Amino acid sequence: MQLILQGISHRYGGTNVLEDISFAVGDGEIVCIVGPSGCGKSTLLRIAGGLERPGEGEALIAGKAPEGSLNPLTYIFQDFALLPWRTVAGNVSLVLEDHGIETKRRRAIIDDVLSRTNLSDFAHALPRQLSGGMKQRVAIARALAVKPAIMLMDEPLSALDSQTRELLMDDLVALWQRERFSACYVTHNLAEAVRLGRRIVVLSRRPGRIREVVDIDMPLAERPERLVELEKLQRRVWEIMREEAREADREISDVA
Amino acid sequence: MSHEAASTQGAGREEDTAAPEAARPVPFRGGGFTHRRLGPVAPIVFLAIIALWEAGSRAGIISPIALPAPSEALGALGDLVTTGMLWKHLGASIYRLGLGWVLGSLVGISVGLMVGLFSLARAGLLPLVSALFPIPKIALLPLFIIWFGIGEGSKVATILFGTFFPTVIATYGGVDNVDRNLIRMGQSFGLSWLSIVRKIIIPGAMPAILSGFRISASIAIVLLVAAEMIGAETGIGAYILMAGALFALDQLIAGVALLSMLGLAIAWLIGRAERALLSWRA
Ligand SMILES: Nc1ncnc2c1ncn2[C@@H]1O[C@H](COP(=O)(O)OP(=O)(O)OP(=O)(O)O)[C@@H](O)[C@H]1O
Ligand SMILES: [Mg+2]
Numbered sequence: 001m002q003l004i005l006q007g008i009s010h011r012y013g014g015t016n017v018l019e020d021i022s023f024a025v026g027d028g029e030i031v032c033i034v035g036p037s038g039c040g041k042s043t044l045l046r047i048a049g050g051l052e053r054p055g056e057g058e059a060l061i062a063g064k065a066p067e068g069s070l071n072p073l074t075y076i077f078q079d080f081a082l083l084p085w086r087t088v089a090g091n092v093s094l095v096l097e098d099h100g101i102e103t104k105r106r107r108a109i110i111d112d113v114l115s116r117t118n119l120s121d122f123a124h125a126l127p128r129q130l131s132g133g134m135k136q137r138v139a140i141a142r143a144l145a146v147k148p149a150i151m152l153m154d155e156p157l158s159a160l161d162s163q164t165r166e167l168l169m170d171d172l173v174a175l176w177q178r179e180r181f182s183a184c185y186v187t188h189n190l191a192e193a194v195r196l197g198r199r200i201v202v203l204s205r206r207p208g209r210i211r212e213v214v215d216i217d218m219p220l221a222e223r224p225e226r227l228v229e230l231e232k233l234q235r236r237v238w239e240i241m242r243e244e245a246r247e248a249d250r251e252i253s254d255v256a
Numbered sequence: 257m258s259h260e261a262a263s264t265q266g267a268g269r270e271e272d273t274a275a276p277e278a279a280r281p282v283p284f285r286g287g288g289f290t291h292r293r294l295g296p297v298a299p300i301v302f303l304a305i306i307a308l309w310e311a312g313s314r315a316g317i318i319s320p321i322a323l324p325a326p327s328e329a330l331g332a333l334g335d336l337v338t339t340g341m342l343w344k345h346l347g348a349s350i351y352r353l354g355l356g357w358v359l360g361s362l363v364g365i366s367v368g369l370m371v372g373l374f375s376l377a378r379a380g381l382l383p384l385v386s387a388l389f390p391i392p393k394i395a396l397l398p399l400f401i402i403w404f405g406i407g408e409g410s411k412v413a414t415i416l417f418g419t420f421f422p423t424v425i426a427t428y429g430g431v432d433n434v435d436r437n438l439i440r441m442g443q444s445f446g447l448s449w450l451s452i453v454r455k456i457i458i459p460g461a462m463p464a465i466l467s468g469f470r471i472s473a474s475i476a477i478v479l480l481v482a483a484e485m486i487g488a489e490t491g492i493g494a495y496i497l498m499a500g501a502l503f504a505l506d507q508l509i510a511g512v513a514l515l516s517m518l519g520l521a522i523a524w525l526i527g528r529a530e531r532a533l534l535s536w537r538a
């Protein structure tokens with residue numbers, strides 16, 4: 001399934017947040033979005049998932065969702081968004097309950113996604129008993145339970161420490177290799193962006209416009225071995241962003 | 257050479273970990289601001305106050321005309337039990353309180369949810385609630401007597417109205433405070449409106465609703481006594497009024513003690529409910 005954003009502009013009150021953003025996420029592609037803080041990345045993702053109406057332009061989906069997909073466009077949130085009063089299994093169950101799945105099959109799905117995320121032992125734990133990394137794995141398990149076609153991830157790893165981040169990153173790559181989901185991945189971390197992205201969309205500072213799109217034509221599986229090339233790409237993306245920041249600085253000193 | 261250097265370094269490190277003579281523990285500053293359950297403290301405080309009071313009365317420091325001794329009040333309570341009047345008064349009061357409070361809470365939660373969920377209800381009902389909340393409901397008792405009769409109806413209605421308003425305010429405040437991200441999460445997974453309300457909004461508002469119960473229950477007891485003082489033959493309020501009219505201070509204290517026990521019992525019940533419903537909060 002593809003996600004197509006066409007000429008999206010958005011404003012909150014008097015401030016222009018997004019301006020004329022167009023790009024597409026192809027079948028089984030991970031597109032990373034990077035940009036300075038406050039440039040509208042989260043807003044863009046909310047628009048892409050139908051949680052917010054864009055001021056102009058439209059978000060489209062094309063193609064058929066895979067067989068049995070309960071929620072084609074599925075989010076993974078930065079703050080995990082787990083219900084604190086439900087257990088791990090209960091949190092996964094929540095997103096299945098509205099689909100009229102019989103109890104036995106629902107249990108099977110929950111068991112399956114929890115074992116795929118190594119959480120089987122914690123099925124009956126409450127979120128407050130889990131570490132940050134485990135909470136995010138619960139959120140990933142919950143997303144997997146509805147068989148998404150396109151994952152919308154808003155800085156899913158940024159609340160975690162760097163070791164946990166590495167481990168979850170590997171999990172994500174392994175998962176993608178198995179399921180080939182499409183994804184829109186917002187991040188602050190350029191290393192994550194070059195590790196996961198088929199393309200990196202670099203946004204300018206607010207109002208967010210597409211500053212550049214960097215293509216990375218290298219299979220995900222090969223990336224850990226070709227770190228030098230990735231490093232170069234990462235530096236290139238950083239150059240673009242730094243220029244952006246410099247221009248912002250210059251504008252401020254002009255005003256002063 | 258290098259080996260030697262390494263070994264001296266290692267020795268140095270060992271020395272570092274051994275405590276120098278002036279070492280002292282880092283002062284602990286992390287205590288406080290969390291609650292432990294101290295079971296026997298509450299009864300000890302109660303008993304100490306009553307013992308002091310009794311001792312004061314026996315010693316003649318507290319005049320029996322000003323305040324009868326606890327033992328006398330206990331005697332009055334004993335009389336109530338032996339004559340069988342205790343259950344008549346207590347039963348009547350609990351019935352009014354229970355019915356009025358339960359109905360008021362149910363209607364209050366429903367209206368509070370509506371105010372929390374629907375813009376129209378908020379625009380239409382909230383000013384009304386704000387206008388009626390500060391009115392002492394007991395002032396409306398004559399009106400309720402005309403509407404609902406001199407019997408149970410008017411008393412239950414007074415308590416119902418008294419419970420209703422704080423419950424509405426607690427409930428809609430709780431709904432407003434539910435984490436918007438959780439609601440957005442529910443929407444992003446395509447949960448139905450009813451599911452979001454039932455599984456996300458109501459549990460999220462539950463802490464606020466339960467603390468609203470504590471307030472509304474106290475208000476309900478105050479209104480119960482007031483209503484029973486104005487027009488009732490049975491009930492703890494009527495008993496206290498009678499005792500006051502006869503200057504039977506021991507009976508008056510006995511009646512007040514009954515009210516306290518009622519309040520304690522209710523607080524205990526709500527505490528149980530909180531532990532059962534909010535166990536997820538740690
Ligand atoms: N609901 C809202 N109402 C008004 N303004 C908003 C709202 N949401 C976001 N904004 C504003 O829009 C701008 C973009 O916000 P957004 O959260 O999309 O940025 P972001 O790129 O995700 O930032 P960050 O990298 O810090 O997460 C910000 O200036 C923010 O103040
Ligand atoms: Mg953001």
